[in-house]
Amino acid sequence: MIQNKSKVSVYLMYLFLILLAVICIIPFYMMIINSTRSNVEISQGVYLTPGDQLKANYEIILKKVNIWRGFLSSVIIAVPAVLLSAFFSTLTAYGFAKFHFKGKEIFFWVILGTMMIPQQLGLIGYYDLCVKLGLIDSYVPLILPNIANASMVFFIRSYIESSIPDSLIEAGLIDGAGEFYIFNRLILPLAMPAIGTMSIFTFIYKWNDLINPMVLLNSSEKFTLPVVISNIRGLYETNFGAIYLGVAISVVPILLVVIIFSKSLISGLTIGAVKE
Amino acid sequence: MARGLIKNRDNKGYLFILPYFLAMLTFQLYPIFYTFYLSMLKPVTLIKMEFVGFDNYARLLTNPLFYTAIGNTWFIWLMNYVPQLIFALLLAVILTNPKIRARETFRTLFFLPNLVTAASIGVLFAVFLDFKNGAFNHILIELGIFSEPYEWIQDKMAMRMAVSLIQWWQWFGYTMIIFMAGLSAISGDLYEAANIDGASSSQVFFKVTLPLLKPTMLYVMVTSLIGGLQIFDIPRVITNGRGGPDNALTTMVLYLYNQGFKNFNLGYASALAYALFVMIIIFSAISFKVIGKRD
Structure with a gap:
């Protein structure tokens, strides 16, 4: 009985952790998906899979x-x-x-x-x-x-x-x-x-x-x-695909740096806090 | 001989720290004092300034927009800081438990939004919240919560809350990491002793963990305050620099920027900078007093 209860709380804990992890990633995911979609597509709904407008969006960016x-x-x-x-x-x-x-x-x-x-x-x-x-x-x-x-x-x-x-x-x-x-x-x-x-x-x-x-x-x-x-x-008030792609170009390099170096970055953060 | 070599070298230390202090004086301290001098000037013509003493400060204190900016800044900070603190503490306790799997992955994922360019995040959320094409309205309509798109960008309270939410999203992982470091510095013996005495887990948390986390709390509080009261990037980008609707997103630094670099009223903007500084000093001191005191 007690074991069952603690099992449920463990599942709830993981559910909470996973939910938060999704919240942390989803804006980046949607940014990348939408940067491959056309303005018309974006104005019509939400997508979870990439489209084929990446090149077109890129060309729009370069023009402006x-x-x-x-x-x-x-x-x-x-x-x-x-x-x-x-x-x-x-x-x-x-x-x-x-x-x-x-x-x-x-x-x-x-x-x-x-x-x-x-x-x-x-x-x-x-x-x-x-x-x-x-x-x-x-x-x-x-x-x-x-x-x-x-x-x-x-x-x-x-x-x-x-x-x-x-x-x-x-x-x-x-x-x-x-x-x-x-x-x-x-x-x-x-x-x-x-x-x-x-x-x-x-x-x-x-x-x-x-x-x-x-x-x-x-x-x-x-x-x-x-x-x-x-x-x-x-x-680009009128072209959301291009805006998403521009944001993606600026964000993706930082995301990669953070993921690759996360361990040393995290250890670097804590030194100031603990050494009080 | 070796002793002599080593003894005589101590004064060479000045040489090593000299460049830093020269740079600090030139690029940090001098501009700060110069800003104070500027805060006493008022433009009379396009190129001529006049010394007016504390006039700019007096003008500041009678300007309602100054108080609006203070209010907005505090509201945005508090609405993100309180949930940030709660989530960070809870997650730190969960993720320092060795029984939980994939702890490092979770830690990295929660930390991920923290170092990403705030200006880009601002643009990203602005397009999410867009009236016609925004993903947020689409989701709400598809879920059947809303029947038609809502103009978020025009809603004062919604926009302030959105900025707080973005701040929360960017910072709870960072704060969690700081708390995790604080938690791992607490000796395991204390928990063992509490267990032997038959303390419940909530008792342990409130009677052992929280009091011992005080120095970490203080660090988080003061750094978040200093950073949070200077919030600029996201409100500026989300509102395209206007601070609207109805100045709801005009934070202190956005107000400072617009006064200094749109209206080119450098004196008034300098006074604003000092007002912000004084506020930060006062509230940091209060934090040190309240959290830092020993009971």
Whole structure:
């Protein structure tokens, strides 16, 4: 009797889990299905199987907007941003992890404190500054700020502290290696697992960013993918198949990245939460 | 000799952290202070600004739209945060149970919506909710719930709830993962002791698990608050930047964006940015006080 009751509750639990999993996937599934359907089909009903209008929708997109140019703009911004973040965060994290200079704690608290500041607080000042420096409509102001990436420093610091022994650095020093040589040849490769995880996060956050490119870029051929996609509805008010396909093109790469790297992404998320 | 080498190197640490602080000063702190200065300016002509002290703030506080924006932002945040918290806690408890199968698959699936471009998600849901061609109306009609399509985009409450729902959908998996980490940090001995004392599972949950999850709760609360009060992408995309119907989706940052970059009233928008900042500080402090206090 008791066993039966607990069996029912186990089934209910799985039912709940599966239902939620379906809710998580179905919008993406419908997006992909509808991107292969014509506007007329979409206006008539809901479909669960793909149609044959993918190519037609794609041609409609290309006629109105160069979606791949948006893709390229996003890459041009995100890749250098990630490289800068990765290098300078590791540099900073190493400085905090393996040197004992005066005021270290205060400096580190300042970095943590900046994580509490809303991103939009300095946006208008930054915009005005870029106007005065003639940097509006340039990718530079979207890339350079990534030198200072607080959460990446935080994460890599704890990784270096826990997994790179002091003796290794001492051995390098005794062999006569310079500090930057040790950093480039020893620390960077050893910290790679942490750098990799945080780089994926930084890439995705940069890739998804909407407000900064919207504010700092003017000309439509420089727009990043999210900006292009956010304007897509105005351009194709009458063609839903094309809108769905545009959204799919912007979403599928991120979906793949999340699925492939889910394990390290999930472990990367939790470090900040548990280390309180 | 080796000791000497190692002792003398500590000050080189400054060199390693220097680039970060230069970038932080240039790209983060300077713009923040400069924004504060801007919040004291008012345009008199197209290119000339005039120093007006706290005029912009005074204007802000007497503008009804400012309060509408605050109300919308809080409503959207609360309506997604409360269910998000409940689902995340429940799922975290279920998925940390080793008897459940395919735990990692579920975890990945629930996490999936979290990192997907919010702007794209906004467009996706906007077309789902469309009057004539939207999938949502089709489903409701086919299921016989509605007899004709409903104009969701024109319904203030429905649109706010839709944004909350999207936020919930994007964030419950993330919050669940944070709670799972918090749960796995709780020692098994405590559960064993509770079992020996004959505690029921709900007693264990409320008397052991929840109190020990407090630091995790605080983390989730503060990060969600900071992120949630800055919501912009989805309301902006769903309403094509208008914030309508009837400003129901004008959140604080959307209001800020429209004031600053549509009306080019940088001073007023800067004051808005500081109002948002003050609000975040106050409510973070309250969270620390309420959740963080030891009993």
